């Protein structure tokens with residue numbers, strides 16, 4: 228009950244940030260996959276000049292990384308005013324980051340490290356390339372703890388001195404809208420989070 232009381236309303240905090248915008252700032256939006264990004268882009272492009280950053284060294288196997296990347300491109304063919312930036316696949320970046328946390332449950336400490344890795348790289352890229360904000364699509368999924376994602380984004384924002392856009396994209400039927408857009412665009416929807424440890428069969432052979 229106590230943790231419920233302490234939860235922040237990140238959707239409201241995002242709305243406040245949007246209300247204070249001047250013009251249409253540039254945001255680098257980290258994207259985990261095409262389906263999740265669809266609803267976030269649809270919402271943010273009214274207020275921001277959006278570029279999508281597909282940086283996901285957590286994804287396993289390599290073919291899955293490229294399958295999700297191709298799907299991301301389909302989404303951006305639909306939202307033609309949105310650019311795509313991506314970094315080459317290197318699973319070792321993820322494996323060294325979560326070393327020792329392989330057996331953590333999904334949603335635990337391994338995932339926080341995974342969020343940190345991806346958001347830190349997004350913020351660095353955004354800072355080096357003149358973006359006004361960075362953000363992420365990760366909060367659209369009910370499997371992701373938006374409190375953890377936003378707290379990590381806030382911490383990185385302080386470290387690198389670049390604004391982070393808060394979010395809770397599940398709100399306003401965000402997840403439902405991602406399903407509608409996925410059907411409309413005929414997107415592949417994966418049935419596991421992404422890393423080798425989130426693949427159930429990976430555990431079964433241990």
Ligand code: SF4
Nearest residue numbers: 338341420421422425
């Ligand atoms: S389960 Fe998902 S969020 Fe957690 S470490 Fe694996 S890919 Fe990252």
